[in-house]
Amino acid sequence: MDDVFAIEGGHVLTPEFDVIEANVLVDREAGEVIEVGPDVTAEETLDATDSLVMPGLVNAHTHVAMTLLRGYADDKPLDAWLQEDIWPVEAELTPEDIRVGTELGLVEFIKNGITGFADSYFEVGEIAAATEQSGLRANLCHAFISVGKDNEGARADAQEGLDIAREFDGAADGRITTALMPHSLTTVETEYLEEFIPQAREAGVPLHFHANETQNEVDPLVDDHGVRPLEYADDLGMLTDQDFLAHCVHVDETEIELLAETGASVIHCPASNMKLASGIAPIQEMLDTGVNVGLGTDGAASNNDLDLFDEIRDAAMIGKLARGDARDVAAESAVRMATEGSAEAIGLPVGQIEAGGTADIAVVDFDAPHLTPVHDFVSHLAYAVRGSDVRHTVCDGEILMADGEVQTLDEAAVKQRASEAAEALVDRAE
Numbered sequence: 001m002d003d004v005f006a007i008e009g010g011h012v013l014t015p016e017f018d019v020i021e022a023n024v025l026v027d028r029e030a031g032e033v034i035e036v037g038p039d040v041t042a043e044e045t046l047d048a049t050d051s052l053v054m055p056g057l058v059n060a061h062t063h064v065a066m067t068l069l070r071g072y073a074d075d076k077p078l079d080a081w082l083q084e085d086i087w088p089v090e091a092e093l094t095p096e097d098i099r100v101g102t103e104l105g106l107v108e109f110i111k112n113g114i115t116g117f118a119d120s121y122f123e124v125g126e127i128a129a130a131t132e133q134s135g136l137r138a139n140l141c142h143a144f145i146s147v148g149k150d151n152e153g154a155r156a157d158a159q160e161g162l163d164i165a166r167e168f169d170g171a172a173d174g175r176i177t178t179a180l181m182p183h184s185l186t187t188v189e190t191e192y193l194e195e196f197i198p199q200a201r202e203a204g205v206p207l208h209f210h211a212n213e214t215q216n217e218v219d220p221l222v223d224d225h226g227v228r229p230l231e232y233a234d235d236l237g238m239l240t241d242q243d244f245l246a247h248c249v250h251v252d253e254t255e256i257e258l259l260a261e262t263g264a265s266v267i268h269c270p271a272s273n274m275k276l277a278s279g280i281a282p283i284q285e286m287l288d289t290g291v292n293v294g295l296g297t298d299g300a301a302s303n304n305d306l307d308l309f310d311e312i313r314d315a316a317m318i319g320k321l322a323r324g325d326a327r328d329v330a331a332e333s334a335v336r337m338a339t340e341g342s343a344e345a346i347g348l349p350v351g352q353i354e355a356g357g358t359a360d361i362a363v364v365d366f367d368a369p370h371l372t373p374v375h376d377f378v379s380h381l382a383y384a385v386r387g388s389d390v391r392h393t394v395c396d397g398e399i400l401m402a403d404g405e406v407q408t409l410d411e412a413a414v415k416q417r418a419s420e421a422a423e424a425l426v427d428r429a430e
């Protein structure tokens with residue numbers, strides 16, 4: 001196998017968001033783009049005729065193994081959905097279920113041009129092993145909860161989160177990094193945050209947590225602590241430029257300013273927020289105030305797919321509805337959120353195609369009726385492209401999908417095993 005290959009014959013989305021006719025020369029070993037230019041070539045090529053070569057998308061908040069619960073419980077608000085359906089069935093999950101559910105989600109990511117993701121779930125060893133095999137890049141963590149547990153159980157769960165963050169950081173040749181995840185500001189009590197956040201800081205581990213997702217979560221916290229949730233989080237040292245907060249739907253002006261001041265990122269999950277009727281996040285206000293915003297699908301049980309192009313479109317659409325202003329969350333902003341915004345949020349060194357940059361790339365085929373004519377490539381990326389338009393996916397210089405064929409996982413076998421595991425799981429839970 002050659003050390004280099006060229007993605008040839010297409011257009012390239014530059015860091016400035018210009019679209020140029022160029023080839024991209026990739027160094028497999030270094031996992032880097034060597035050169036972007038009209039004449040660069042190599043013996044081995046990936047054809048990009050009629051296609052746009054763009055940075056791989058980064059899904060900055062997901063629970064990838066929840067593919068097994070896709071379509072299991074719909075049409076309920078967050079609390080009822082979790083308590084009546086999701087948590088009871090998750091109690092029956094085995095490590096093997098999590099492995100196969102993760103593999104299914106990773107196949108879906110690769111097919112949709114996603115090259116990096118941030119995951120929070122359980123059995124992180126299984127998720128890390130599947131991630132290593134897939135060739136993708138990820139930030140992983142074990143989510144811990146204290147409510148409903150005795151002190152010993154709560155501390156053990158949080159300790160597991162910290163141990164896992166230490167164990168898997170740098171795994172898969174550095175493609176895996178880690179975070180500490182207190183599930184949310186209401187499902188982990190103050191004493192455990194006070195004990196474990198400083199330990200994460202000492203270990204240099206960033207925080208990833210659900211925040212201000214529903215009004216039902218915000219109200220009791222304000223009642224109990226007398227401050228807004230993100231002020232409470234800041235008092236506990238939970239907002240730094242390493243940290244990323246999923247959802248942030250119900251945030252006020254003070255909280256948006258706090259996010260901008262501390263440099264903590266927000267991961268916007270518009271499909272999940274709509275499906276669970278959680279609310280509309282004030283994304284344009286965040287962008288205007290200088291908050292870094294990334295995009296996430298959340299789990300497949302609240303989406304119900306893992307196509308980040310849907311999130312780009314949803315973010316742009318609902319962003320306009322939020323203030324009744326069609327200029328808000330414009331196409332370029334939404335695409336930047338799914339690439340460099342997400343990458344910055346979760347600490348991945350990706351998000352732009354340039355010489356010397358990481359070779360995390362999606363090649364999108366524009367030769368389709370729903371993408372004709374092409375007045376503006378970026379407009380199509382935001383409003384018309386679907387994940388199924390992705391033709392090739394490259395991560396860290398490795399070709400993970402060529403002409404729609406996933407190279408690192410066996411798609412047919414993964415689908416079969418996942419269907420069987422999901423059926424057995426639901427039988428056990430009922």
Ligand SMILES: CSC[C@H]1O[C@@H](n2cnc3c(O)ncnc32)[C@H](O)[C@@H]1O
Binds near residue numbers: 063086120121181
């Ligand atoms: C953080 S993984 C652990 C836990 O979180 C649950 N979960 C899935 N989606 C959401 C969401 O939108 N808000 C809060 N919690 C969520 C998941 O089912 C796991 O139990």
Ligand SMILES: [Zn+2]
Binds near residue numbers: 062299
């Ligand atoms: Zn979530």
